[in-house]
Amino acid sequence: MGALPHTPSACTCQAGNVIALTQSAFRTTRAIDTRTSIATRIPIATRISPRTSGVLMTHRHSTHRRPLRLLVLAFCAALFAPLMAVQADAHPRPRLDALTTTTTQLASGLQRPVAIAAANDGSGRLFVVEKAGRVRVYDPAEGLLPDPLIDITDKVDADDNERGLLGIVPAPDFAQSQVLYLAYTSLPDARVTLARYRLTDNSLEVLLDQDHSAASNHNGGQLAFGPDGYLYWSLGDGGSADDPPNNAQNKNVLLGKILRLDVSKTCGSLPYCVPPDNPFVGQADARPEIWLYGLRNPWRFSFDHADKTLWIGDVGQGQEEEIDHLTPQQGGANMGWSCREGTLEHIPERCPTDTPLTDPIFTYKTSDQGCAVIGGYVYHGAYAAARGTYIASDYCSSTVWALHKNADGSYANSTLGTLPTQITAFGEGTDGELYMVNDLPGRLYKIGFQESTTE
Numbered sequence: 001m002g003a004l005p006h007t008p009s010a011c012t013c014q015a016g017n018v019i020a021l022t023q024s025a026f027r028t029t030r031a032i033d034t035r036t037s038i039a040t041r042i043p044i045a046t047r048i049s050p051r052t053s054g055v056l057m058t059h060r061h062s063t064h065r066r067p068l069r070l071l072v073l074a075f076c077a078a079l080f081a082p083l084m085a086v087q088a089d090a091h092p093r094p095r096l097d098a099l100t101t102t103t104t105q106l107a108s109g110l111q112r113p114v115a116i117a118a119a120n121d122g123s124g125r126l127f128v129v130e131k132a133g134r135v136r137v138y139d140p141a142e143g144l145l146p147d148p149l150i151d152i153t154d155k156v157d158a159d160d161n162e163r164g165l166l167g168i169v170p171a172p173d174f175a176q177s178q179v180l181y182l183a184y185t186s187l188p189d190a191r192v193t194l195a196r197y198r199l200t201d202n203s204l205e206v207l208l209d210q211d212h213s214a215a216s217n218h219n220g221g222q223l224a225f226g227p228d229g230y231l232y233w234s235l236g237d238g239g240s241a242d243d244p245p246n247n248a249q250n251k252n253v254l255l256g257k258i259l260r261l262d263v264s265k266t267c268g269s270l271p272y273c274v275p276p277d278n279p280f281v282g283q284a285d286a287r288p289e290i291w292l293y294g295l296r297n298p299w300r301f302s303f304d305h306a307d308k309t310l311w312i313g314d315v316g317q318g319q320e321e322e323i324d325h326l327t328p329q330q331g332g333a334n335m336g337w338s339c340r341e342g343t344l345e346h347i348p349e350r351c352p353t354d355t356p357l358t359d360p361i362f363t364y365k366t367s368d369q370g371c372a373v374i375g376g377y378v379y380h381g382a383y384a385a386a387r388g389t390y391i392a393s394d395y396c397s398s399t400v401w402a403l404h405k406n407a408d409g410s411y412a413n414s415t416l417g418t419l420p421t422q423i424t425a426f427g428e429g430t431d432g433e434l435y436m437v438n439d440l441p442g443r444l445y446k447i448g449f450q451e452s453t454t455e
């Protein structure tokens with residue numbers, strides 16, 4: 001059985017033996033990419049050790065030297081004030097190379113879990129999607145509840161490795177409405193489907209679907225509400241290899257895209273509305289629902305609600321796994337596939353002559369360093385040194401990639417060790433903490449961070 005978002009022939013991971021490997025590797029690995037160590041990019045002002053500052057501040061003053069000391073302090077304050085102001089305005093600067101991840105197992109016994117969403121109702125619950133068509137509940141007080149919250153297995157085509165119930169997000173007003181949105185491959189004709197589920201009456205209302213019967217891989221399936229309140233949904237390119245119909249570059253079809261929808265109201269016969277500022281509204285030969293195109297299998301994406309940016313993990317074919325980072329002003333961007341795979345030219349005759357391509361901000365080698373990127377989240381939890389860091393991983397290598405945008409627009413990256421094997425998805429708690437689930441092991445973990453103490 002291969003990776004969920006991708007079916008690599010090279011990945012022959014078996015659940016049992018890789019778990020054992022991970023338990024030991026997890027504690028001992030401190031894989032730092034020294035070629036791109038973030039330490040060299042940290043401005044000097046931020047490298048002042050708190051310990052040194054503390055010694056300075058607690059040094060006993062002699063009374064007669066106080067005026068001179070005050071002058072020195074004033075000079076130092078004047079010298080550093082502009083730098084500190086710049087730092088306060090910029091992103092925080094975590095020392096990525098000093099961190100490793102930890103995991104705490106919260107639950108086991110899940111059947112091929114593929115997505116996590118936090119209940120935004122103050123309960124602290126996590127909703128965990130099982131590929132066959134169930135939504136399970138992890139309650140912090142009760143653990144994993146035995147009965148599913150939702151069971152739509154009779155509506156879900158979970159054939160092959162990549163079809164199934166793949167995405168979930170609660171409505172922004174979930175606490176009152178008890179509405180969730182689901183993304184799945186539907187029976188009987190394998191359409192990738194966006195639907196609204198009401199817990200009040202267990203009703204399922206299809207909002208939008210797209211034929212995906214030609215091949216079973218690359219279903220996409222991430223759902224998230226953006227900082228703008230609109231619902232974003234990712235769809236894979238239709239599957240097979242090399243995107244035979246060139247769907248991703250064809251704006252007339254929804255495959256190989258991320259869509260942006262207003263699901264808070266209806267428009268005419270549509271059970272949703274197209275936001276009027278979507279990039280292709282009113283344009284001939286383009287579906288107005290499209291926000292981004294040229295994607296292969298954007299299995300997992302997320303928003304950083306602190307700066308409103310969008311992070312995408314787009315699974316590669318055989319050369320490069322890629323991570324994209326876009327501002328809200330980049331709607332309409334062409335992300336390159338299948339003209340390019342990652343940063344590499346793939347099918348040159350499909351490269352547009354009139355449209356610039358948006359490059360990934362980070363890539364790694366598919367066969368050497370993993371098999372399928374699992375896009376994650378920017379961390380905003382309790383561990384201060386990791387805040388503001390985008391965390392992603394890979395289904396086969398379990399490597400934790402940490403990315404951070406520097407003030408000059410460049411990106412720092414580091415690896416923070418490895419996670420338990422076969423990660424399929426990250427989740428973000430309402431408190432900014434991160435979680436993960438893994439495929440055949442069927443476990444839910446909370447992710448933490450610790451400072452490395454040894455070289």
Ligand SMILES: [Ca+2]
Pocket residue numbers: 294314322335336337340341342358359360
């Ligand atoms: Ca791309």
